[in-house]
Each structure stands twice: as structure tokens, then as C-alpha cells.
Amino acid sequence: MPDKIRHLNLSHVVLPLDNPVSDAKVLTGRQKPLTETVLLFVEVTTEDGFEGMGFSYSKRAGGRAQYAHLQEIADVALGQDPSDIDRIYQSLLxxxxxxxxxxxxxxxxxxLDVALWDLKARRANLPLAKLIGAHRDSCQVYNTSGGFLQASVEEIKEKATASIEAGIGGIKIKVGQPNWQTDLDRVGEIREHLGDTPFMVDANQQWDRARAKRMCRELEAFDLVWIEEPLDAWDAVGHADLSHTFDTPIATGEMLTSVPEHMALLDAGYRGFVQPDAPRIGGITPFLRFSTLASQAGLALAPHYAMEIHLHLAATYPTEPWVEHFEWLNPLFNERIDIRDGRMWLPDRPGLGFTLSDTMRALTKESAEIGVR
Structure with missing residues (x-):
């Protein structure tokens, strides 16, 4: 007899940041500084006693809405075979x-989708990447958390040095300030400090098409791995145009929340890095659907945030990807990822390889039990 989903535990978690951070959206007056990450955790249990854990997240708004929406529909998953992940996904949609x-x-x-993939891999006693089929046991890793705009150039230099000494292979900083010359000055100073270390910049959607072309032209001189989100995230045609115009690759996709939204980039002829985010695109199931199409189109991959999930997914991509390092979620898990020699290494533990910490429980604001424990 097939196994069945018996019980779901949903947790609404608020994780404060040690210090508020600002990107270009703050300096242009479109958002307030980021002070916390709000997460939705799902723990799933089957009748045969197998378990899985997954999460999604929100920044600034939407976390309570995610929790409320899943609480309303999650009972649809009860009684279904946890192996039939896409079938369950469609029923929830x-x-x-x-x-x-x-x-x-x-x-x-x-x-919930991530939790079901975690369960499936745990049941097979395999790391998730090995269950899907890995192309590598480690991925190139770069750090973003030290490069926000509230930090001075000297602070960014110190954090970059610490990251590199800790085994991280690349550094990304934020740009997109109202004064474009300030951006170029900061990029120049950091490039000189880094030497030949791989270096990326992220404008967080704050340029129009004319400014983006001017900035991309100026930034060509700094030998960047990529220029990220120079335009509004939904301007697929504009990003495609930039990706054909400049030698420095363009990167985008982290804000998109469905496979069709990502497919607009491919339809427009985009040829840069794609940055799907599994919790934002809807889970591992749609992430894998899009990554297959992106691979067929010959695009490079650099998933956004949530390294605990994306390390596994990046390891399954046919061409060498980058994984983004953010230490922000570390307090929520008992385990840590092995980072050395410029790379992030797959854990040998089953599933995602993470268990929830006492800190995560303490930061839970509300929870819901669905089904029979």
C-alpha cells in the first residue's frame, strides 16, 4: 500500500536581523530598511512515519499572508501519497x-513542496541533490550579506576579506544609488581591494533602460562576473537587450514568482544568468521545471538566497553555477554548510540535511496543526 500524508505542522517565524540593511530600493525611497525575515515552515509526517521539512520566506511584507493561505488549503494534501509531489502541487494550486x-x-x-522533496530524499537516505541527480559535489559560492549600501567602503572591504578568509569564492555588493558616480567610485575601490577575486554588483531594479545602458557601459571596465537586476524585474525585453549588448553578463530572475514569468526572459531572447528562487517561484517542483528549460537555452544559473535549498538544486544543473551565501538563516538550523576553497559543499546527510533549532521554535509566532499527529 502507498504511504499517505498524515500530519502537517505550519509555523509562522519572524527572524530579526542583527542590524537593518539597505539596498538601492531604500535609497531611492521605494522601501524601508530591511529589519527581519519572515518564514513559513512546514513539517510533514506520513502514516509510515517518514518526515520532511521545508520553508518559504518573505521580506518586508507577505509572510503572514503565506502562512494564512497555506493554512486554508493544506488539508487538501492529507491522505495523498507523498511521492506524488507534482500531483499534490497541482491539487493545492x-x-x-x-x-x-x-x-x-x-x-x-x-x-510544503520543499518539505515533500526533503521527505522523499530522507526516505531514500540520500542528499536531495543525489536523489535528483547531481553533476557535482560542490558549487562556487559568493557572499552578498556584507555588501549592502548602508555599509561604508571600508566596512565592505573588511567583510569581504573575512568572507574570503572563511573560504568564500566571490563577493557581491549593492549599487543603484541616486548618485551614479558614487556607485562607480565604490565599485572601483572594492575591485582594487579584491584583486582578481570574482566580483558581482546588484542594482536591485533601480535603473531605467537609458541609465542601465550607461551604467553597464561604465561597469565593463571592472571585469565583473555579472551586473544584477539593472532594470525592473519584469522587463524581460530590456534585460534581454542588455544581455546582447554588453560583454559583462546580466543576471536577473530572483523576484519572479512563477515559471511563466521566468519563461518571458527566454521568450525575449535573454542570454545572461538566471536567478530563480525556489521559495519564490513556488517550490522545488517549478524550480526544476524552469531550470531544465534554462539549461536547454544555454543559460547560466545562480539561484537567489536560501542556500540551504539552492545548494542542492545548483548541484544538479549541467553547467557550473554560483550559489549565494547569506548567513542570516543560520540560527534556524542545527547544522552548518561546509564552505572552503571558494566552494559550498553538499552535505552527506539525507534530504536537505538540516534540522530545526530551538531558536526557530522560540521565534515561532503562531503555528497550526493539520491532520492527525
């Missing part, structure tokens, strides 16, 4: 069809 198939709707489902 239909259960919440009136609010669409992107944004909060799919980000809520993502937490």
Missing part, C-alpha cells in the same frame, strides 16, 4: 485557484 498561480499563492505552496 486548484484549491487556491481564485488567488492565482503566482506570488503569495505559490510561495505558500512552496514550503
Amino acid at each position: 486548484w484549491a487556491g485557484a481564485s488567488v492565482g498561480r503566482s506570488g503569495v499563492a505559490t510561495q505558500a505552496i512552496a514550503a
Whole structure:
């Protein structure tokens, strides 16, 4: 007899940052500084006693909405075979069809989808990447958390040095300030400090097409791995144009919340790095669907945030990817990722390879039990 999902535990978690951070959206007045990450955790248990854990997240707004939406529809998964992940995914989409198939709707489902993949790999006693099929046991890793705009150039230099000494292979900083010359001055100073260390910049969607072309032209001189989100995230045509115009690769995709939104980049002829985010695109199931298409199109991959999930998914990509290092979620898990020699190494533990910490439990604001424990 096939196994069945018996019980789900949903947790609404608020994780404060040690210090507020600002990117270009703050300096242009579009958002407030980021002070916390809000997460939706799902723990799933089957009748045969197998367990899995997954999560999604939100920054600044939407975390409560994710929790509320999944709480409303999650009972649809009860009694279903946990192996039939896409079938369960589709049933959850239909259960919440009136609010669409992107944004909060799919980000809520993502937490359960990730938990089911974690369960499937744990049951097979394999790391998730090995269950899917890995191309490598480690991935290139770069750090972003030390390069936000509230930090001075000297602070960024210190954090970059510490990251490199800790085994991280690349450094990304934020750009997109109202004064474009300030951006160029900061990039120049950091490039000189880094030497030949791989270096990326991220404008967080704050340039229009004319400014983006000027900035990309100026930034060509700094031998960057990529220029990230120079335009509005949904401007697929503009990003495609930049990707054909300049030698420095363009990167985008982290803000998109469905496979069709990502496919607009491919349809426009985009040829840069794609940065799908599994919790944002709707989970591992749609991530793998899009990554297969991206690979066929010959695109490079650099998943956004959530390294605990994306290390596994990047390891399954046919061409060499980058994984983004953010230490922000470390307090929520008992385990740590092995980082050395410029690379992030797959854990040998089953599933994602993480268990939830006492800190995660203490930061839980509300929880819901669905089904029979």
C-alpha cells in the first residue's frame, strides 16, 4: 500500500536581523530598511512515519499572508501519497485557484513542496541533490550579506576579506544609488581591494533602460562576473537587450514568482544568468521545471538566497553555477554548510540535511496543526 500524508505542522517565524540593511530600493525611497525575515515552515509526517521539512520566506511584507493561505488549503494534501509531489502541487494550486498561480499563492505552496522533496530524499537516505541527480559535489559560492549600501567602503572591504578568509569564492555588493558616480567610485575601490577575486554588483531594479545602458557601459571596465537586476524585474525585453549588448553578463530572475514569468526572459531572447528562487517561484517542483528549460537555452544559473535549498538544486544543473551565501538563516538550523576553497559543499546527510533549532521554535509566532499527529 502507498504511504499517505498524515500530519502537517505550519509555523509562522519572524527572524530579526542583527542590524537593518539597505539596498538601492531604500535609497531611492521605494522601501524601508530591511529589519527581519519572515518564514513559513512546514513539517510533514506520513502514516509510515517518514518526515520532511521545508520553508518559504518573505521580506518586508507577505509572510503572514503565506502562512494564512497555506493554512486554508493544506488539508487538501492529507491522505495523498507523498511521492506524488507534482500531483499534490497541482491539487493545492486548484484549491487556491481564485488567488492565482503566482506570488503569495505559490510561495505558500512552496514550503510544503520543499518539505515533500526533503521527505522523499530522507526516505531514500540520500542528499536531495543525489536523489535528483547531481553533476557535482560542490558549487562556487559568493557572499552578498556584507555588501549592502548602508555599509561604508571600508566596512565592505573588511567583510569581504573575512568572507574570503572563511573560504568564500566571490563577493557581491549593492549599487543603484541616486548618485551614479558614487556607485562607480565604490565599485572601483572594492575591485582594487579584491584583486582578481570574482566580483558581482546588484542594482536591485533601480535603473531605467537609458541609465542601465550607461551604467553597464561604465561597469565593463571592472571585469565583473555579472551586473544584477539593472532594470525592473519584469522587463524581460530590456534585460534581454542588455544581455546582447554588453560583454559583462546580466543576471536577473530572483523576484519572479512563477515559471511563466521566468519563461518571458527566454521568450525575449535573454542570454545572461538566471536567478530563480525556489521559495519564490513556488517550490522545488517549478524550480526544476524552469531550470531544465534554462539549461536547454544555454543559460547560466545562480539561484537567489536560501542556500540551504539552492545548494542542492545548483548541484544538479549541467553547467557550473554560483550559489549565494547569506548567513542570516543560520540560527534556524542545527547544522552548518561546509564552505572552503571558494566552494559550498553538499552535505552527506539525507534530504536537505538540516534540522530545526530551538531558536526557530522560540521565534515561532503562531503555528497550526493539520491532520492527525
